Each structure stands twice: as C-alpha cells, then as structure tokens.
Amino acid sequence: MLARQKMPQQDPKIRRANFKEVALGFSNEQAVEEAKRCLQCKKPKCVEGCPVEVKIPDFIKHVANGDFDSAIKEIKTVNALPAVCGRVCPQETQCEASCILKKKGEPVSIGRLERFVSDIELAKGVEKPQKPKPTGKKVAIVGSGPAGLTAAADLARMGHSVTIFEALHASGGVLTYGIPEFRLPKTIVNAEVEYVKKLGVTILLDSVIGKIETVDDLLLDFDAVFLGTGAGLPVFMNIDGENLNGVYSANEFLTRVNLMKSYRFPEYDTPVRKGKRVIVVGGGNVAMDSARCALRLGADEVTIVYRRGEEEMPARAEEIEHAKEEGIQFRLLTNPVRIHGDARNWVTHIECINMYLCEPDGSGRCKPMPLAGSEHKIEADVVIIAIGTSPNPLVPRTTSGLEMSKHGTVVAKENGETTKKGVYAGGDAVTGAATVISAMGAGKIAARAIDDYLKTK
C-alpha cells in the first residue's frame, strides 16, 4: 500500500508567532500520488460519511488522472464551500473514518485533496456558474454562516431568488468571526462567499433580524424563510470572578482577533488584551483556536484547562496535535472553581480543582468529578472561557409561533421544517453547537424541503 502523503506545514517554531495558514497544501505531484491510493470502492463507504454527499471516489479519480478542473466541478455540484470543508471538516470522524484503507493503515486524505482542487480553482479564478430559469419564488435566509450559505447556494441553483440577511458587517458567520486566519484564511471564506453570490444570491450585511426586521416581517415579502442563526451566545461557567477585566468569552476573544483583526492593532482600531500567561478553559476546537491565537498575540505561556482527559476532548485530532507542536500546555482533569483579581478588577489567577472520571454520563463520556482537597492556583492575566455556546434568542424571541426547546434551540423536523409555516431552520440553531459540515448538511436538506414547499405554493 502506498504511504499517505504528508501535508507540508509551517514550522511550529515559526508559525507560533504569525497568523499565516499552518497547513500549506499538497503540491500537484503529492495530490496525484495521494489520489492514486484510493481503491475506487464500488460501494464507497466514505460518501456515507459525508453530510453533504460529495461523490468522493469520482472526484479523487479525476485528481489521480491529473484532471483537477473536473474534480472541483464534481465537488461543486453538491458542495458550494469546498475550500472551507477541506480545511475545517473533522474528516477523521466522517469520510476518512469510513475509508477502507483505514482498516489496514491510513485512510486517503480526502479533506486535503478537496482543499487542493478548491485552491487550484480559486487561484485560476472561479468559473461563472450557469443560472437556472427563475421560479419567481423568493426565499430569505437569516445568517450567512455554513448552514445559510449552503441553503442559499442550493436554493439559487434551483432557480429561486435568495436574499441572505447577515447581522455582522462581514459574511461567513463562524467561518469569519470564529475560525482563525491561520486555520481558515479569510480570503478563502470571501472567495467561497463570492461564488455563492455569483449563483445569484444577494447578501445584506449589517441586518440584525429580530431588530431591523422580524421573521414575521420577512414572510410578507418572501415565500419562505430559512433560519441559519447558529449558536452565537457564549456560555459562562457562573463562577466567581468571571466579570473581571481580562476574562473573555471565546466568542469575544475570537471575534476581536478574527473579525476585527485586533492582532493587527493599532493598524486596526479594535484592541484585545495581549496576555503573558493565558488560560483557556475548554477542550473543543474553539478552545484550541483561542489558545493558538493567544500564543500568536505574544503570550509566554498558554495553558488549556480541561475537566476531562485528552481522549474525551471534542477538538479535531489535528488541532490538538498542532496546538501541542506550538507549545500549548495542557492541564487535563482540571476544572476552574473561582477566578481571582486585584483591586483594579484585573484577573490575577484562577483557582482550580483536580477531577477524576467515573461512570459514563448521558453524553456517553465519563462524568468528571472533583477530587476533594486538590484545589490549586494558576497565575493568569488573561482567561478565555471556551466551554460552549448556545443559540442566540434574538430571532426566536421576536418570531410568533416558533417553538423552541428548553435548551433554546429551534424545534425542527429532520427536513428543517419548524412549527411556523414557511419557516425552516438548520445548523447550530437547531442542534446546538456542532460542526461546520453538519450545519452545511442541514442547510442542504432544508433547501430540498423548501423547494418542495415552494412547489405547493
């Protein structure tokens, strides 16, 4: 069996001080070699692992033949954001997890090949897609994150007139405000957004639905509405000291760094506190992103504090690996109980307790329990809370007849249909915080359901 191609990447010692992309992408030769590893299974398991049903063996075959144009065309029939997916999808738990090669060794680098062909196309200039015959139906999409962009692209391809309403001043949702430049360059996000616009989608920025217009208002102008409002509300731990200066939600920290480009302060006006000793609480991708941003802002020491063990960390394996290579410290089985500050309200240290794992709980993971008497202090001048997010209530609170769960998520059927006629929802707004690709999958499914609904109207 051919060996899996190694992804060229920036040296950890260098990249820990810059915001440039970590993974550099395959060369043409590497891509072809990697593609040749694919067994071209008759019943490809990988496709079943893909929430947006990319015909993986077909596009890989084109790559193996050196026909990169056909490869990207194949992907784009179903996936409007391949350069994003190739970078941020958790392939190891999806397509690559089901790859037959994995049984004997390492799976085909599906994500990296997807990224490769997308980048080739972006470098050449994206071909203008053909516009279908207009149906005369209008759909409003709330939120321009992965769910909204995917639903918009698919609905536009079906011939509907689509308008996206975005609350922030830039498109992309979490792809823009959340995921850092070194993992997903904003030029890539912008290029994918441009492609969606080329499909005929209009994007209205600076439009906070629930404020400037309600969903009920939108239904007067549009035949259907899709809610892709994400899970943008930060969750705090509700412990003492969380309102001290220097304590951030990961959302705020990342929004300042990524959306507002505070890593380029004072060239960009938005400041962010550059800590020397930074603690990040949490074990997901957002925690890894926050830690690695803090490091790049110039911290001497960045420590991840996580209440479970490494096995239980929800972050992508590659992100944990990259964080370690860059020198991020991990304090596992540790949980903060209190944050301490000085007289000027600035954080000075956090008090933690050691944890141990017992029986698996409802999440299938072992429940962490505090170890009495193990309290200890860790110095910090910046603390970032990255323990999760929940859906923003701005839209649900202002929409009549939209049922919500007790967790604040929108209640929707498998196909995205909500309890309000003509209103569909998908992504983190429905599931709570999950992945980019599952949100895209939900956007795709909802687009089909909306199309069916519009045919009956």
Place this chain on the structure above:
Amino acid sequence: MPFTILKKQELVPTIYLMDINAPRIAKKAQPGQFVILRIDETGERIPLTIADFDRKKGTITMIFQAVGKTTTKLSTLKTGDAILDFIGPLGNPAHIENEGTVILVGGGVGVAPIFPQARAFKEAGNKVLSIIGARSANLLLWEDRMREVSDELYITTDDGTKEHHGFVTDIVKKILESGTKVDRVIAIGPPVMMRAVAGVTRPFNVKTVVSLNSIMVDGTGMCGACRVLVGNETKFACVDGPEFDAHLVDFTLLMNRLSMYQPEEKLAFEKYKCVREGCKC
C-alpha cells in the same frame, strides 16, 4: 446602500450631531435603543445611543463627543461622506407609559438620548421634570429642545456659569425632598453621575432607570463584552438592556470594565493624532 451623513453640526465644542441616512433602521427605531457603527475597514465597532429618528426622511440622529480615536475621526467626516457600517436598532426600547410624574436627568452628552425619552414621556401624558447638566454653560446641549418637551426644566453647571452651580443630583434631591410625588427617574450620563442619581433616589424608593454604555463589539449578544452585574446577576447590556434598574446596578464593576482598554485607547488616539498632525514619531 451607503450610510451617508446628511447633516453634521458641532453643537457645542467637541460635541457633534449627525443625521445618517438609514431608512430601514429609522423605520423601526424606538427611544432608548442604540446603533453600532464602524467608520471604515480598519475601524472598531462602537455603540451610540439614538438621539432622534425621522421615519419619513429615513434618518437616524446621533450625538457624540469626540473623546478618543473613533469619535474624533467620526467628527472629521463631513456632510456627504458615508459611514461603512451602521447597525441597528439594537437593545430594548425604553419603557414608556403614563406613570404620572417623571424626572429625566441628562448629563453631558447624555442629554441627547434623554431627549427622545422626555418627548415620549410627555406624549404619553406624564408630567415631565427635566434636569440637564454640563461642566460649563458653553457645553450645555439641546436646552431649547428639552424645554419644548418638559413641564419644568432645570439646568446645572459644575462651574456655575449657568443657573444652578453644582450637580444634577442636587436638583433631584431638592425635588424629592420637597415632597413632590415622583413616579420614575431616568438618568443618562457618565457612570459617576448615574451612580450618584441612584444614590440620591434610593432612600426615597423611587424607581430609577439608567442606560448603560458598556464596551460592546457585536451588540447582538454574541460576545459578552458588555456584561454588567444587575442585582447580582450577570446581564448583557446589549440585549438585556441597555436600560436597567439603577438601584441594582454594580456601577463599580461597570466603571472598571469601561477602563479595560485605557492603555490601548490612549495609544491608538496618540498614533492617530500623530498621523493627522504630521509628526514624525
């Protein structure tokens, strides 16, 4: 759709009025709400309270004091120039009903957001007692507009250059001590002033409302930069406020959090002044 400046006026030294073309926001704006703006691509997002709105003309009026880099830069823009991003109306509208007698307190640039509330309380049938204060007579804002919508208008100046020599709280206290039945007090101004008003009204047990000017980024509940402690509960000023019960607000925390980026703000402002004034540092 450009957010063009249709009118710009320096009302008093360092305090400016701007009418912005924003018909979609003007259609929905209510007293008590705010906007977030970003001047240009490298700009920060800052919240400004809506001082007035004209649904017919499609304009939002904002009044701001040039104190740091962003507000100073904003003050250099002219009629016809455009602001890159203008987002709103954000926050909850002020609670305006016929309460009976209300005292409206505006301090410094806080007179601007107090005005639409004074007008709305008057229209709702209240007896409106307004107190507006400034450091000095030449910095006093909108005296004429406030007089139009108030049954009684009191003016205070810190230096005694106009009417009462002292603070707005002196008048609030005098009214309450005179035995006038006051049903509600609304105070908008610097945090020290709002805290002082809360302190004066507390013993009289008069419902007092303040509008909090926390640091914000998105203004939609996404980041939590604006968190404030109200009755020992953490709230987001942007979506839970900006108005809160003054007797429950932890003003010390508010002021501490407002000072979070003082060194950075100073640096940015100095660099800006350097570039503008052409120094070689």
